[in-house]
Amino acid sequence: MFASPKAKQWIQTLQQQRAFFTTDAQLRDETRTFPLEQIGWLAQNGYGALTLPTCYGGAGFSVTDMIAVQETLATFDGSTALAIGWQLGIVGDLYEKKLWNDDLLEWIAMEILDGALLNRNASEAATGSPTRGGRPQTTAVQDGDFWVINGHKTFATTSPALRYFIVTAWCDAYDGICHFLVPHDATGVTLNKTWNTVAMRSTASDDLLLQNVRVPLHYLVEDASMPRNYRLNGWLLHIPACYLGIAQAARNYAVHYAKTYAPNSIDTTISELPNVQIHIGQMEQELLEMRHFLYSVARMYDDETLRPQLTEELGAAKVKVLNGAIRVIDIAMRLCGAHSLQMSCPLQRYYRDVRAGLHNPPMEDITIMKLAKHALK
Missing domain, CATH: 2.40.110.10 (Butyryl-CoA Dehydrogenase, subunit A, domain 2)
Known part of the structure; x- marks a missing residue:
């Protein structure tokens, strides 16, 4: 919807590898197993260099492109997406702000193109x-x-x-x-x-x-002489993109469940029930709001003529998407009933995984206080 052609090509590639990321996601969660094979495949195929500028040999993804591929990956497995997302965000910010000297940037770019993760x-x-x-x-x-x-x-x-x-x-x-x-x-x-x-x-x-x-x-x-707190960092939007993807996965599961579950108390699937349709509509509404807010902020950041207009939108986007994701998954579990509590059901994993976002930057209380102070200026 919002991605460039090169990002859409990567989304298509990821979709073709869906089973590779999803098949053992539940087992990895249960056993606390790092997706080394999946992360390795991403690194070897250039995913870690997507946000490296083209002048250094990378794909030159914008923030909007980054969140598009991250959202897709997170619908397969949130842990894999969050783990690799830090690479994309750090590399994007590092080269946009030229935080290191030229020699180091040239050298680490070669390392990244060789599959290095940091x-x-x-x-x-x-x-x-x-x-x-x-x-x-x-x-x-x-x-x-x-x-x-x-x-x-x-x-x-x-x-x-x-x-x-x-x-x-x-x-x-x-x-x-x-x-x-x-x-x-x-x-x-x-x-x-x-x-x-x-x-x-x-x-x-x-x-x-x-x-x-x-x-x-x-x-x-x-070194310590470099200011750290004044910089806008749109590359941190890889975080809410991950939780948006998890919420989308929960919605997809719940809709599939509604369209296929037919208890003998009714003559059709539960998708025909008004209360179930209300749940589905509520999820759709949340996802639309989350996605449009996140991508509009990303596009503002990518447009250097609009970027100076950003104040607290980056933090607000993360807060909005995370809380929206929590609500979507809650609705999905209500729709699916007690089935959603079974350990074999991915909804319980989605429910747990999105809670991690409460502790990813930026913190909600800081963001809300900044919004208040901006309003009170």
């Missing part, structure tokens, strides 16, 4: 959400031609498949928080398999342990 790792148990401004306990100290990094990070999503971590650490030399590129295979890097939540169980958002990890000086990729 993610930012800022969360720590003691600081809570990094969006709230806590000082990391992870430290980086210069020792000759190296930085020595020590710390313990949480929520290292996609960790088994990452080639690089972008780690925040307190650096006395800069009297502030700096960002360091840490290779997965560096000595002293270990993963502690702690991820055992009710939602997004297959994302492998485990703990990252850094014990005297030595990286070259030029792996300090963003």
Whole structure:
């Protein structure tokens, strides 16, 4: 509906691979198994380079294109979509803002084209959400031609498949928080398999342990002098795109159930019942509102003449889509009745997975407060 021809081609490719992503999604959820094969296929086929600009060899996807393919992928498996989505968002933001020096951008582009995946790792148990401004306990100290990094990070999503971590650490030399590129295979890097939540169980958002990890000086990729909070970042819309896709999957399941379930108390399927049709109509209304809000904000961001008009729409889009997704799945489960509570029914997985979005940035309370302050100016 909103995607460019190149994004539509990728959507078609993903649709052809639907079974590859969906067949074992329930088993992966039950066993907390990371979709290594699926993420590997995406990386090997260039999905991780979709938001890399064309001048660096990537596909040059816009934010709108990104959310279109992410929404599609999330209808198959939310954990897979969220895990790979961080790559798309980080790469898009990194090259749009030119956050690193030219040599590093050229080099990491070659790595991305080679299938490398990377993610930012800022969360720590003691600081809570990094969006709230806590000082990391992870430290980086210069020792000759190296930085020595020590710390313990949480929520290292996609960790088994990452080639690089972008780690925040307190650096006395800069009297502030700096960002360091840490290779997965560096000595002293270990993963502690702690991820055992009710939602997004297959994302492998485990703990990252850094014990005297030595990286070259030029792996300090963003120092404390760079402002972090003023920048609009439309690439974070990969997050609500994921939850929109999960909501769409719930709607699809519920509609199929309504069209095929025919209890012997009636002469047709339950799709003919007025109360069931009301449920379906409510889901459609929510999805229309979510999709149009999300994509209109994305298109405003992509249009550099309209982008300056954005104030709090990016955060509001995430809040709207997430809460809408929660409502859609609730309605779908009401439509399907007690069947939706069976562990074999995907609705219960969708119900759990969307709850994770409450804890993805931006946080709802911060967004609502910003909207209020903007209104009160």
